[in-house]
Amino acid sequence: MNTKKLGCINEAQLKHLKRELVTLLQQLQADLDAERLDQQEEKNQLSCTEVLDRAEASAVVGLQQTGLSHMTQLEEEIRECQNALSRVEAGQYGYCQSCAEEIELNRLMANPTAILCVACQSKEELRRKGGSL
Numbered sequence: 001m002n003t004k005k006l007g008c009i010n011e012a013q014l015k016h017l018k019r020e021l022v023t024l025l026q027q028l029q030a031d032l033d034a035e036r037l038d039q040q041e042e043k044n045q046l047s048c049t050e051v052l053d054r055a056e057a058s059a060v061v062g063l064q065q066t067g068l069s070h071m072t073q074l075e076e077e078i079r080e081c082q083n084a085l086s087r088v089e090a091g092q093y094g095y096c097q098s099c100a101e102e103i104e105l106n107r108l109m110a111n112p113t114a115i116l117c118v119a120c121q122s123k124e125e126l127r128r129k130g131g132s133l
């Protein structure tokens with residue numbers, strides 16, 4: 001029987017999660033680089049094509065906007081990853097930023113960048129959705 005308290009992270013688990021975070025960060029940065037290149041190519045194409053009819057032009061703008069929001073999302077995820085890694089360094093990783101309780105290990109394994117425990121996360125989601133509480 002495993003008598004260890006649930007949610008308590010040991011050194012091996014922390015190492016594993018740190019590796020996950022580093023891999024995730026590298027992946028996100030590669031995605032962001034690829035996205036930036038795409039955007040640049042689109043811009044180049046746009047400036048090469050001097051005469052665009054209106055429908056075509058707005059299609060291109062639409063594409064760029066989707067690309068931009070994807071980039072913003074990637075940047076956000078990269079920040080979350082970097083935050084998590086700096087908490088690992090500071091020895092604060094795995095604790096809820098709202099109530100300071102330990103975040104469940106299962107939750108961290110599924111989502112290494114989690115900063116809130118399940119209870120605080122659902123409160124946060126309710127607050128965002130409800131608004132009028």
Ligand SMILES: [Zn+2]
Nearest residue numbers: 096099117120
């Ligand atoms: Zn909490």
